Amino acid sequence: MTQLDTPSVVSAPDQADHRSTLTQRRQDRFARVEPKGKRVFTARERAEMLVDDGSFVEMTPLRTAGGGAGSGVVAGWGTTDGHAVVVVSHDAAVASGAIGAVMADAIMKAQRFAIDKGYPIVYINDSGGARIHDGIFALHGCGGIFANNIEAQQRIPQISLIIGPCAGAAAYSPALTDWTIMVKEQGQMFLTGPEIVKAATGEDATAEEIGGSALHTKVSGVAHLEVDSEEEAFHATRLLLSFLPTHKGGPQKRHSSVPANPGAVERLPGLVPDKSSVVFDMNALLDGVLDNGARLELMPTHAPSILTLFGRLDGHAVGILANQPNARGGILDAKASVKAARFVEFCGRFDLPVLTFVDVPGFLPGTVEEGRGVITHGAKLLKAYVETKSPKLTVVVRKAYGGAYIAMGSASLGADVNWAWSGSEIAVMGPGGAVALLHRRALKAAEEPAKLRDELAAVYREEVARPYIAAEAGIVDDVILPEETRDRMAAALRMLTHESSL
Amino acid sequence: MFAARAEIVANVWKIVAREGDQVGVGDVLAVLESMKMEIPVYAEASGFVSKVLVEVGQIVQEGDPLIEIDESHA
Numbered sequence: 001m002t003q004l005d006t007p008s009v010v011s012a013p014d015q016a017d018h019r020s021t022l023t024q025r026r027q028d029r030f031a032r033v034e035p036k037g038k039r040v041f042t043a044r045e046r047a048e049m050l051v052d053d054g055s056f057v058e059m060t061p062l063r064t065a066g067g068g069a070g071s072g073v074v075a076g077w078g079t080t081d082g083h084a085v086v087v088v089s090h091d092a093a094v095a096s097g098a099i100g101a102v103m104a105d106a107i108m109k110a111q112r113f114a115i116d117k118g119y120p121i122v123y124i125n126d127s128g129g130a131r132i133h134d135g136i137f138a139l140h141g142c143g144g145i146f147a148n149n150i151e152a153q154q155r156i157p158q159i160s161l162i163i164g165p166c167a168g169a170a171a172y173s174p175a176l177t178d179w180t181i182m183v184k185e186q187g188q189m190f191l192t193g194p195e196i197v198k199a200a201t202g203e204d205a206t207a208e209e210i211g212g213s214a215l216h217t218k219v220s221g222v223a224h225l226e227v228d229s230e231e232e233a234f235h236a237t238r239l240l241l242s243f244l245p246t247h248k249g250g251p252q253k254r255h256s257s258v259p260a261n262p263g264a265v266e267r268l269p270g271l272v273p274d275k276s277s278v279v280f281d282m283n284a285l286l287d288g289v290l291d292n293g294a295r296l297e298l299m300p301t302h303a304p305s306i307l308t309l310f311g312r313l314d315g316h317a318v319g320i321l322a323n324q325p326n327a328r329g330g331i332l333d334a335k336a337s338v339k340a341a342r343f344v345e346f347c348g349r350f351d352l353p354v355l356t357f358v359d360v361p362g363f364l365p366g367t368v369e370e371g372r373g374v375i376t377h378g379a380k381l382l383k384a385y386v387e388t389k390s391p392k393l394t395v396v397v398r399k400a401y402g403g404a405y406i407a408m409g410s411a412s413l414g415a416d417v418n419w420a421w422s423g424s425e426i427a428v429m430g431p432g433g434a435v436a437l438l439h440r441r442a443l444k445a446a447e448e449p450a451k452l453r454d455e456l457a458a459v460y461r462e463e464v465a466r467p468y469i470a471a472e473a474g475i476v477d478d479v480i481l482p483e484e485t486r487d488r489m490a491a492a493l494r495m496l497t498h499e500s501s502l
Numbered sequence: 503m504f505a506a507r508a509e510i511v512a513n514v515w516k517i518v519a520r521e522g523d524q525v526g527v528g529d530v531l532a533v534l535e536s537m538k539m540e541i542p543v544y545a546e547a548s549g550f551v552s553k554v555l556v557e558v559g560q561i562v563q564e565g566d567p568l569i570e571i572d573e574s575h576a
Contacts, residue, residue, distance in 0.1 A: 277540045328510045329539030361537040366511055368564065430538050 029061060029070060033093035038186045039126070039164060040230050043074040043091035046124050046163070050087055050234045051078025059110060065102035069094045072103035072131075075110035077119065080238045083246055083253075086114035089124040092164055097127035099169050100134040104141020111148035118247035120157040122237055123177065125187075129168030142169035149176035157244045157350060161233045162187030162223065165207055178346055179240060179298060180223040181233050182213035189216060189223065221302045221335065239296050243310040243317040245350055252351065252497070257291065257315040260486055264288035268482045272359070276399045276425060279325040282307055285357065285397060286322060289486045291315065298343070303335035304328070308343040313355065314490035316497065319347035322357035323408070325398075332381075332404050333364040334372035341380035344409075348388030353493055356409035359398040361430065363407075378407060385413040391496035393489050396420040396467065396476070401430050411475050417492045418476045419485070420467035426476070427465040431457035434464070504547035505555075505567035512536035514560045519569055523551045531569045534562070549573040 035042055041049065048056045055078035063071040072094040077086045088110050090097040099107075114121040130138040146169075152158050153176070160174030162182040171189040174180045182189070190197075190211030197203050197210060209215070216223035227233045245252055259265075268288035273280055290311045297309040304327035309320050321340055323330035332340075347354045363369070363378055385392065385407075393416060394409040405426060411418045420426060427434065435456040436443065446452040470476040480488060493499075512534035519531040525545045534541040552572040556562060 277538055279539065279541065325539070329537050329541050331510065331537050331539075361539050364510070364537065368511065432538055 043089040047074050047087045047089040051080055055079045065100050071106045073106050075106050080241050084119045086110050086119050086121040090126040092126045098131035099127055099142055100131035101137035101141050104145055108144050108148055115152050115155050120241055120246055123160045125160055125162050125166045125170050126164030127166055127170035129170050145173055146176055149173055156247045159237055162189055163230055167193050181225045181236055182223045183230055183233050184213045184226055184228050188212050218301045224298045248350055253317050255312055255315040258293045260289055261287045261292040272398050281326045282322045282324045299339050303339045305331050306336040306340050316493050318353045318355050320355045323360040325359055329361055330359055331361055331364045333369050334374040334377040337377040337381045341384040344384035344388055348390050351390045353391040356394040358396040358400045358408040360400055360404040360408055362401045362404045381407045385409050392416050393492050394418045395485055396424045399425045402428055416496055419478055419480045420476045421482055422479050424467050425465035426467050426470050431460040435460055504571045504573055506531050506543050506569045508562040508564055508566045508568055510536050511563050514556050514558050517558055519551045521551050521554055543568055547571050547573050
């Protein structure tokens with residue numbers, strides 16, 4: 001008798017019986033419940049669609065919170081582009097996805113797995129919040145999920161998708177993760193929905209008004225990307241994961257180098273207007289430097305005066321910060337500072353190199369910004385750069401004035417290599433403002449003050465603000481031409497990531 | 503009715519559009535000056551300029567309406 005022979009102690013009818021029991025159990029649990037409202041797919045279908053075809057493995061599929069239904073969540077793992085990922089998908093077909101004690105425990109089990117094994121976790125949120133029937137047990141479970149979210153921050157990337165109305169705990173958990181993607185007109189996030197808002201304060205507002213994607217991706221900054229469909233949300237998540245290591249300290253995803261867009265490379269030397277007051281599109285500049293391939297801009301409509309995106313340079317996945325002159329002149333303000341600081345901090349946590357492209361007129365002054373706490377928020381950006389130990393490369397492409405010069409990844413904040421383009425200006429303030437202060441008396445006495453101011457500003461620009469003072473002092477490493485930027489950055493990245501010792 | 507608004511606290515530097523002008527999406531209606539930057543104000547709707555609400559040299563706050571466009575006559 002070999003190991004392959006079936007022992008004769010189990011009779012055929014018994015075997016048929018326990019096999020059919022399992023088949024029946026599976027059929028009951030996996031039976032498709034037609035999604036309600038604007039939902040298109042079930043929780044299980046969403047998890048399966050997010051990962052590579054056929055790769056999803058469900059954890060504890062037979063678990064129940066009673067009543068023959070599932071636990072309220074489909075949790076498991078699969079791969080995206082061949083890299084393992086843990087997925088938690090709220091099941092709105094079970095008590096509207098409300099988080100009870102069992103569901104919370106199932107989510108925490110998946111979180112524990114992701115944290116301990118070092119895999120990114122994606123939460124597909126579609127839940128009304130804590131399950132009222134479970135009382136304190138529901139709250140205790142939700143608190144446990146939050147605690148795991150916070151522990152996970154120092155270990156693995158966490159991405160939240162908002163694909164249904166998410167209230168209370170289902171909105172707080174995403175706020176403790178790294179990136180939140182909302183499906184337009186389908187996903188909402190709020191502390192409580194319209195009915196309770198009406199009862200609590202009398203305010204009459206729709207779910208879209210209280211917590212729709214327009215509010216959260218433009219105004220509040222609670223969410224970082226708005227997409228049109230569930231499929232797009234999964235696509236964006238896979239794209240985002242393609243730039244990230246599976247865990248803190250894990251290997252970076254290295255691709256083969258792709259040259260920059262040839263047309264953009266050709267336009268690069270003449271792209272930036274000489275006159276520092278004239279706006280241009282920073283994206284066109286990035287096109288001329290970065291690999292011509294996939295990119296993902298986060299928070300594109302919130303604080304658009306600064307761009308934050310993932311892309312590649314010479315095949316390295318990199319985080320890119322760049323002032324956007326085309327939006328509000330490219331200024332830094334409270335919101336832009338928070339956005340930028342959060343991005344730099346994230347890159348630092350997962351060892352992604354930070355490339356900073358600087359053309360900034362300064363921090364926006366005035367009563368409104370001071371009232372918003374621009375000092376505190378601006379300070380967060382300084383802190384993020386100093387604390388980030390991943391490779392930091394900075395290039396001033398046109399102007400860098402005052403505190404904003406320091407804040408945008410300057411040498412003093414620990415940039416590994418700093419460059420300035422030959423036409424750039426680095427100074428405590430712009431020529432106009434500096435001349436008005438330095439030559440106040442002469443300008444007051446002048447017959448044609450405007451003419452004198454322009455003349456003095458031109459002298460200041462050439463003699464004080466050009467980058468050679470900074471280069472001679474070693475505060476910028478070198479003055480370069482626009483077309484040299486890509487090669488300089490690529491060489492620095494090879495050195496800083498230990499790919500070559502130069 | 504669409505109102506082009508100031509995206510930042512600024513000084514109105516130039517007003518390009520005049521009342522009655524036909525404008526299309528992306529046309530420059532005015533130019534603001536803030537932080538020594540020339541900040542264009544674009545039409546986000548097509549129509550005719552029904553009202554210019556500001557004057558050159560005026561200080562405007564973020565969100566202030568500058569120029570109204572009547573879309574019904576597009």
